[in-house]
Amino acid sequence: MEDEFADRSSFENMGNEIKEGAAGFNPALIVLLLVLGLLLTFLIGNYVLYYYAQKTLPPKKKKPVSKKKMKRERLKQGVSAPGE
Structure with a gap:
């Protein structure tokens, strides 16, 4: 009978060790x-x-593009705006 309890306690201890190792x-x-x-x-x-x-x-x-900007760009390029 004592052998049975000894085996059971060793299995329980193994289970506890596994649980502690994989605690999370x-x-x-x-x-x-x-x-x-x-x-x-x-x-x-x-x-x-x-x-x-x-x-x-x-x-x-x-x-x-606004007319003012178009006029300004034409003047920069050297092309005179119509009507000037």
Whole structure:
């Protein structure tokens, strides 16, 4: 009978040692992995949205150039503006 109890206690001790060894990850490691995972997901999501927008949205329209700017550019190039 004593042998049975001796075997049982040794198995219980082995179980406790295994539980102590695999108590869990360091909480700081879990937080770090979670933050890095969220950051990576955010960056990849932004890249995918940017790529999708570049493919599907029409190009931006350019603002019309004002008459003053056109006149100034012509004068810089040496071409006289009409009516002068």
